Amino acid sequence: MGNSSGSLWLGAFAGFVVIVAVGWVLPIIGHFIGGLVAGLIAKGAGKGALAGFLAGILGGLIIAVLVTVGLVALGGLLGGLLGGFIGFLLGLLVAVAAVLLGIFGAIIAAIGGLIGGALSR
Numbered sequence: 001m002g003n004s005s006g007s008l009w010l011g012a013f014a015g016f017v018v019i020v021a022v023g024w025v026l027p028i029i030g031h032f033i034g035g036l037v038a039g040l041i042a043k044g045a046g047k048g049a050l051a052g053f054l055a056g057i058l059g060g061l062i063i064a065v066l067v068t069v070g071l072v073a074l075g076g077l078l079g080g081l082l083g084g085f086i087g088f089l090l091g092l093l094v095a096v097a098a099v100l101l102g103i104f105g106a107i108i109a110a111i112g113g114l115i116g117g118a119l120s121r
Helices: 008-022 027-044 047-084 082-119
Strands: none
Touching: 008 027, 008 047, 008 082, 027 047, 027 082, 047 082
């Protein structure tokens, strides 16, 4: 691969870093900007979309794990006060919501990657 072909994995990693850094402050826009950065580095619309999606999945996983751990701890506290089964249900609900938000973030990052990759040509 030459320099003009871009780097899928470098783009995905750079996009991931942007998503983690900006995603806390601007959740949807942070994923889009991270995908845009990934697409600009990866070059090409298809490759950019894939790099953005990978960055979004990685960023979504990190954010989802951190949010889930915090909310499950809160759910465990409430569950301990209200009963074990309710705590389990709260934890399960939080985990499902975190996964869905991660997938949504990956789709937004893929859109950003598609645009960034198209602009890089």
